[in-house]
Amino acid sequence: MYQPPPRASALFGGIAFIAVIAAQAFAIMTSPAEGDMGHLQKIMYVHVPAAWMAFISFFVVLVFSILYMVRKRENDDLIAASAAEVGAVFTGLTLALGMIWGRPAWGVWWVWDARLTSTLVLFLIFVGYLALRSFVDDQSQRARWSAAVGAFGAINVPIVYMSVKWWRTLHQPPSSPDTLDPAYTMGLRLNAIALLLVTIYFIRKRYEIARLERATEHLAESVAMGGK
Amino acid sequence: MAIEAEGLGKRFGIRWVLRGVTLNVRKGEAVALRGSNGSGKSTVLRILGTLLQPNAGAANVNGRDVVGQASSVRLDVGYLAHTPGLYDDLTARENLEFAADMLGLSHSVVQPTLGRVGLGGVTETRVRGFSAGMQRRLALARLMMRTPKVLLLDEPYSNLDESGIALVNEVIRDVMTSGGAALLALHELAPAKGIIDRTLNLADGRISTNDTALLETV
Amino acid sequence: MAWKDDWRRVRAIARKDLTTELRAKAGFNGVASLAVTILILLGLALGPDGEALRNAAVGAVWLATLFSGVLAFNRSFQVELESGALEPLLLYPGPRWTIFAGKLLGNLVFVSLMVAVVMIVGIVLYGITIPDRWPTLLGVTALGVVGLVVLGTFYASMASRSRAREVLLPLLLFPMLVPVLLAATTASKALLGADLMHESGAWIRLLIGYDIVFLIATFIAFEHVIEA
Numbered sequence: 001m002y003q004p005p006p007r008a009s010a011l012f013g014g015i016a017f018i019a020v021i022a023a024q025a026f027a028i029m030t031s032p033a034e035g036d037m038g039h040l041q042k043i044m045y046v047h048v049p050a051a052w053m054a055f056i057s058f059f060v061v062l063v064f065s066i067l068y069m070v071r072k073r074e075n076d077d078l079i080a081a082s083a084a085e086v087g088a089v090f091t092g093l094t095l096a097l098g099m100i101w102g103r104p105a106w107g108v109w110w111v112w113d114a115r116l117t118s119t120l121v122l123f124l125i126f127v128g129y130l131a132l133r134s135f136v137d138d139q140s141q142r143a144r145w146s147a148a149v150g151a152f153g154a155i156n157v158p159i160v161y162m163s164v165k166w167w168r169t170l171h172q173p174p175s176s177p178d179t180l181d182p183a184y185t186m187g188l189r190l191n192a193i194a195l196l197l198v199t200i201y202f203i204r205k206r207y208e209i210a211r212l213e214r215a216t217e218h219l220a221e222s223v224a225m226g227g228k
Numbered sequence: 229m230a231i232e233a234e235g236l237g238k239r240f241g242i243r244w245v246l247r248g249v250t251l252n253v254r255k256g257e258a259v260a261l262r263g264s265n266g267s268g269k270s271t272v273l274r275i276l277g278t279l280l281q282p283n284a285g286a287a288n289v290n291g292r293d294v295v296g297q298a299s300s301v302r303l304d305v306g307y308l309a310h311t312p313g314l315y316d317d318l319t320a321r322e323n324l325e326f327a328a329d330m331l332g333l334s335h336s337v338v339q340p341t342l343g344r345v346g347l348g349g350v351t352e353t354r355v356r357g358f359s360a361g362m363q364r365r366l367a368l369a370r371l372m373m374r375t376p377k378v379l380l381l382d383e384p385y386s387n388l389d390e391s392g393i394a395l396v397n398e399v400i401r402d403v404m405t406s407g408g409a410a411l412l413a414l415h416e417l418a419p420a421k422g423i424i425d426r427t428l429n430l431a432d433g434r435i436s437t438n439d440t441a442l443l444e445t446v
Numbered sequence: 447m448a449w450k451d452d453w454r455r456v457r458a459i460a461r462k463d464l465t466t467e468l469r470a471k472a473g474f475n476g477v478a479s480l481a482v483t484i485l486i487l488l489g490l491a492l493g494p495d496g497e498a499l500r501n502a503a504v505g506a507v508w509l510a511t512l513f514s515g516v517l518a519f520n521r522s523f524q525v526e527l528e529s530g531a532l533e534p535l536l537l538y539p540g541p542r543w544t545i546f547a548g549k550l551l552g553n554l555v556f557v558s559l560m561v562a563v564v565m566i567v568g569i570v571l572y573g574i575t576i577p578d579r580w581p582t583l584l585g586v587t588a589l590g591v592v593g594l595v596v597l598g599t600f601y602a603s604m605a606s607r608s609r610a611r612e613v614l615l616p617l618l619l620f621p622m623l624v625p626v627l628l629a630a631t632t633a634s635k636a637l638l639g640a641d642l643m644h645e646s647g648a649w650i651r652l653l654i655g656y657d658i659v660f661l662i663a664t665f666i667a668f669e670h671v672i673e674a
Contacts (some may be wrong), residue, residue, distance in 0.1 A: 137241045138240070138241075139239070140281060220242065220244075220285065221237065221239070221244070221284065224237070224239070224244035224246050224247050224433070225235070225240050225244070225284055226246050
């Protein structure tokens with residue numbers, strides 16, 4: 001039975017957004033300007049937590065894909081799909097910010113370093129997952145196929161990361177915004193927590209929308225089946 | 229009860245093809261399921277044959293649930309689809325030998341079965357060169373290689389001449405006499421004259437029963 | 447004996463797939479021709495400098511293999527869909543994994559033959575000298591082909607039945623194959639040279655791990671994705 005989200009959900013969302021603003025403000029104001037990068041380094045306060053959120057989202061996709069294959073509960077599929085959408089956005093954000101940092105830092109928009117490259121591959125895996133869902137009309141088939149593709153994609157992520165890293169160790173990687181100075185750690189942690197709250201809020205919201213869609217379909221089912 | 233279905237619902241996208249199909253077929257009975265094109269006759273057969281899962285309702289064949297006990301149901305069911313489902317680049321013999329391998333039967337049953345359906349002379353011809361009627365006979369041969377207890381036949385008479393129609397009816401009779409059952413999806417009852425005990429009409433996604441004995445046809 | 451019946455089914459499906467492919471007009475010849483054409487075009491695009499071609503050879507061979515492989519994988523399920531043969535196939539008694547194993551075996555033979563052709567043409571066109579460690583090179587290639595065929599067959603079982611199979615299969619498959627591509631090409635390049643840093647060993651271990659993980663995963667997941 002579909003239940004609309006409680007008020008607490010909106011409150012949680014509000015808190016999450018305030019947390020992000022606060023954490024960003026704290027980080028930007030308390031961290032010193034870095035060497036030759038100046039204030040550009042501060043972009044990593046969003047870039048790095050965004051990357052972490054992407055990986056967390058992918059983990060959620062993995063867990064709920066496996067749960068769906070075991071339990072066959074529709075909600076598991078919807079949670080996985082919601083996490084995939086949110087994860088895709090965060091992955092895209094990570095890539096964009098990495099490139100924005102890279103242009104002034106390295107002089108080029110792109111380098112084939114381990115993190116950027118594996119994030120790009122991760123982004124493609126997410127895109128493939130979402131494309132699959134849009135091309136399959138039957139709900140049961142869509143859920144089963146997504147579960148397999150999501151689980152496999154998630155399993156592949158560490159393998160991809162490892163192989164790209166080995167591939168790159170033959171050449172010296174340029175310094176990336178992820179090479180950390182302890183002065184930044186606190187700001188980074190705060191932003192990570194804040195962004196985690198936002199991620200949870202987004203996944204939840206997306207899931208609610210998906211449940212609403214399913215509730216509509218169930219209603220249509222009762223109408224179609226009802227009456228003699 | 230050989231076949232029991234209760235409130236079957238099935239949708240494709242947003243279109244509900246079946247909207248509460250309830251029917252049953254007793255052992256020793258041959259029932260015709262009549263309906264116009266697109267009425268969902270094939271869908272009913274495919275659900276009963278475990279090829280599709282219903283969105284609503286339940287069904288069982290010989291007491292076994294078509295969703296939960298699908299593999300048991302498959303052992304009992306002989307399903308003849310509307311499309312022959314043969315491999316065009318293989319010969320008639322190779323198609324049946326493949327089926328024999330999949331069914332765990334010896335290849336020695338292939339030749340006699342081909343003879344029985346009137347394809348004894350074209351065993352080495354590739355199916356690509358077969359007419360629609362010949363393809364249907366081959367599909368029937370594949371069905372006959374084992375002895376199903378429940379027949380689900382989707383437009384079994386299409387593309388067949390008189391001898392072909394007689395062959396189908398012979399197969400149905402064989403299954404009846406050994407205590408089996410048959411459900412035929414038809415849009416024309418004439419070829420099934422003498423075989424059918426009952427007719428069900430499928431319209432608007434539901435059954436309207438029509439216990440007409442086949443005396444009234446023609 | 448259940449084992450013998452299952453093995454008989456696997457062999458029957460593999461034999462059936464290979465027979466239909468070899469007899470079909472655009473079967474092996476078509477796919478192999480495409481692979482060779484890609485190789486030639488890459489040679490034209492990257493050459494004519496001998497040194498550049500030799501460096502590009504391994505990459506070119508693997509790209510030609512990947513792109514034509516996608517065709518082969520879709521075709522292995524196309525044969526069932528064209529004639530409506532998938533339904534009778536699913537109705538035979540016996541476990542589903544035999545269908546996957548049979549298709550896998552058929553594709554392995556098919557793609558191995560294709561890779562052999564591509565490698566021979568590549569050696570000639572790109573001016574490769576056969577190295578001392580050519581058995582290891584063949585081993586690396588074989589491991590890469592296994593990974594390619596396992597995932598290619600699995601994803602094709604879904605993509606070939608969806609609405610946009612030509613787009614969906616590469617989109618889903620290629621990001622998954624990144625580790626295979628990196629491992630096979632890097633190890634092969636090392637083996638074509640002197641492999642001074644003995645790096646091929648690490649890549650071979652990665653390929654073996656990858657192949658095992660996805661062999662197990664695909665066999666488990668096939669049940670779920672093959673039903674309509």
